[in-house]
Amino acid sequence: MLRVIGAGLPRTGTMTLKHALETLLGAPCHHMSEVFQHLDTHPAGFLAAARGEAVDWDGLLGGYAAAVDWPASAFYAELAERYPDAVVLLSRRDSFAAWWKSCNDTIFTGMDTGEFASPEWRAMIDAIWEQTFDGADRGDPAAVEAAYDRYHERVRAAVPPERLVEFRTGAGWGPLCDALGLPVPSEPFPHLNSTKEWQERTGDVPPGGIGAA
Numbered sequence: 001m002l003r004v005i006g007a008g009l010p011r012t013g014t015m016t017l018k019h020a021l022e023t024l025l026g027a028p029c030h031h032m033s034e035v036f037q038h039l040d041t042h043p044a045g046f047l048a049a050a051r052g053e054a055v056d057w058d059g060l061l062g063g064y065a066a067a068v069d070w071p072a073s074a075f076y077a078e079l080a081e082r083y084p085d086a087v088v089l090l091s092r093r094d095s096f097a098a099w100w101k102s103c104n105d106t107i108f109t110g111m112d113t114g115e116f117a118s119p120e121w122r123a124m125i126d127a128i129w130e131q132t133f134d135g136a137d138r139g140d141p142a143a144v145e146a147a148y149d150r151y152h153e154r155v156r157a158a159v160p161p162e163r164l165v166e167f168r169t170g171a172g173w174g175p176l177c178d179a180l181g182l183p184v185p186s187e188p189f190p191h192l193n194s195t196k197e198w199q200e201r202t203g204d205v206p207p208g209g210i211g212a213a
Contacts, residue, residue: 002083006068007076008091011102013169014069027065043120046071050127074128091167
């Protein structure tokens with residue numbers, strides 16, 4: 001059963017949060033990386049959710065104590081209703097500009113090529129983008145920024161303040177431990193999946209080299 005529901009967009013420190021939450025909760029945290037391990041079931045399940053179809057959330061997310069990153073974070077409202085005792089975690093970068101640069105340097109290359117994904121993965125991502133960004137064209141940064149702002153306002157409007165934790169990238173253990181009523185671990189807070197690490201792992205390097213925009 002989920003104890004933490006991520007509402008933050010991809011590239012808001014979600015891989016770091018996955019590992020931090022697994023340390024705190026002692027159980028797996030769902031993330032896009034998990035979808036690639038379950039291409040036979042997860043893309044189809046989340047695609048059905050994006051189409052408004054009934055989803056067995058207990059079956060789809062069974063065994064996970066938390067879920068961050070797309071695809072699960074796109075369904076924060078449905079998950080918050082299904083798991084009313086869970087904390088909702090809205091992870092954010094400092095600005096749209098920082099988020100936009102990170103996405104363009106990393107995940108957007110995979111979204112464009114889909115080289116390692118199934119057809120259902122492609123359809124799932126397209127449907128989630130349409131839902132989250134109101135159909136904004138990724139070639140129009142101004143339209144995406146406006147939709148980005150609307151998305152965050154929808155989360156704040158949908159989730160009661162006492163359940164919502166806004167987590168800025170780099171905030172450390174404190175906000176998570178306070179929300180969950182858990183002690184701060186002795187180990188350092190993780191910092192994973194930087195732009196450089198992502199490019200080195202995937203081989204998707206922009207002009208100018210590793211870490212360049």
